[in-house]
Amino acid sequence: MNLHHLELFYYVAKHGGIMEAVRNIPYGVQQPAVSGQLGQLEHDLGQRLFIRRPFTLTAGGTELYRFIRPFFDQLPRMEEKLRGDVSERLRFAGPTLVLRHHLPAMLSEIRRKFPGLRFDLREASQPQVEKALQDQEIDLGITLLEGTIGAGIESAVLMQLNLVLLVPSDRPEKTAEAVLAGDLLQETLISFPETEPVYRRFREHLTKKGLDWPTGIELGSLDLIETYVQQRLGIGLSVKIPGGTLRPEIRELPLKEIPGVKVGILWRSPLNPVAETLLSQLKEKARLLSNSPAPAIGARTRRVHRN
Numbered sequence: 001m002n003l004h005h006l007e008l009f010y011y012v013a014k015h016g017g018i019m020e021a022v023r024n025i026p027y028g029v030q031q032p033a034v035s036g037q038l039g040q041l042e043h044d045l046g047q048r049l050f051i052r053r054p055f056t057l058t059a060g061g062t063e064l065y066r067f068i069r070p071f072f073d074q075l076p077r078m079e080e081k082l083r084g085d086v087s088e089r090l091r092f093a094g095p096t097l098v099l100r101h102h103l104p105a106m107l108s109e110i111r112r113k114f115p116g117l118r119f120d121l122r123e124a125s126q127p128q129v130e131k132a133l134q135d136q137e138i139d140l141g142i143t144l145l146e147g148t149i150g151a152g153i154e155s156a157v158l159m160q161l162n163l164v165l166l167v168p169s170d171r172p173e174k175t176a177e178a179v180l181a182g183d184l185l186q187e188t189l190i191s192f193p194e195t196e197p198v199y200r201r202f203r204e205h206l207t208k209k210g211l212d213w214p215t216g217i218e219l220g221s222l223d224l225i226e227t228y229v230q231q232r233l234g235i236g237l238s239v240k241i242p243g244g245t246l247r248p249e250i251r252e253l254p255l256k257e258i259p260g261v262k263v264g265i266l267w268r269s270p271l272n273p274v275a276e277t278l279l280s281q282l283k284e285k286a287r288l289l290s291n292s293p294a295p296a297i298g299a300r301t302r303r304v305h306r307n
Contacts, residue, residue: 001044002040004037005037005038005044006068008025008029008037008038009038009064010068011024011025012050013049013050013061013065014065014135017055018031018034018035018038021034022034047060048060076136077136088118089117089272090110090118090119090120090275091137091138091139092119092138092140092141092278093121093124093128093132093138093141094123094124094143095123095125095142095143095221095222096220096221097221097222097241098142102282102285103121106278106281106285110277110278113277114273114277117274120138122138125193125195125196125220126143126144126145126146126196127195129141129143130266133268134152134153139268139271139275140266140267140271140275140279141266142158142265142266142282143263143264144196144261144262145157145261145263146197146261149266153267153268154266154267154268156264156265156283158262158282158290159263159286159290160261160263160290161239161240161241161242161260161263162254162255162260163201163237163238163239163240163254163261164176164252164255165236165252165253165255166190166225166229166235166236166238166250166253167229167235167250167251167253168250168251169248169249171251173253175253176253176255176256179235180211180213184213185212185213187213187235188216188217188233188235189214189215189216189234190216190219190234190237191215191217191219192218192219192237193220194215194218198238198239198261199215201258201261202237202255202258205255205257205258217234222241225237226238226246226250230249230250238252239261240252240254242289265279265283267279
């Protein structure tokens with residue numbers, strides 16, 4: 001079997017399809033090339049390895065993936081070990097807000113301690129952070145904690161964020177309840193995607209009250225939601241950030257009846273010294289922002305497993 005064909009099959013099986021594999025293969029390769037080379041692999045073996053739509057591994061494909069996965073999974077770690085710089089590499093994923101406002105200063109401080117620091121940073125939502133950890137593509141990530149966490153992933157709560165509605169400053173409503181009592185079909189809701197915990201909690205609240213308010217503008221970051229509210233394009237669903245400041249053209253109306261969402265950090269043990277340092281910094285930063293006692297650094301964190 002051609003080793004390169006096996007590598008391409010590994011990425012396709014790991015990410016659940018050819019298109020998804022192309023987005024994650026760490027070198028440039030086009031979708032038609034992947035399809036052609038996998039077709040050649042299947043021809044050489046005399047059997048199909050996966051069904052294209054919907055993506056499903058065949059029995060033979062499952063057996064082959066189980067055989068090659070340990071080797072390809074460990075290649076990045078072996079590369080780091082041979083390079084001798086594993087202790088000074090950091091792979092992190094989280095929301096735009098953290099990457100923009102908090103992480104740069106932390107990385108500058110960490111680099112003074114680890115001059116050879118190399119880092120790989122990415123914006124990611126809750127499911128993306130968890131999947132990246134499961135696939136061993138990141139060391140740790142920040143996300144909203146909702147439900148149970150996958151096996152082998154450790155977690156710690158950093159803070160709780162309360163839900164708010166963002167409205168232009170000159171609107172007459174003084175409370176979120178007053179907004180919800182109005183004609184919602186005449187208002188544009190600016191919100192996170194339906195898969196996000198903030199939106200789900202808000203939707204559950206509306207359903208209990210017998211209200212319907214479809215999202216008109218779906219955005220992926222707090223900054224963007226604020227920008228669209230500032231331009232008077234609708235009413236925003238957001239969260240109150242401890243220590244944060246709103247633009248003067250915007251007011252926030254607390255959604256007091258809706259439970260807040262928990263922001264947490266996820267990781268897989270063991271962490272290298274750089275990741276351990278960042279974990280401590282993130283906990284301390286969260287303590288300062290929320291003005292609550294800091295969790296003991298190095299304290300054992302409960303492992304949570306998916307049912």
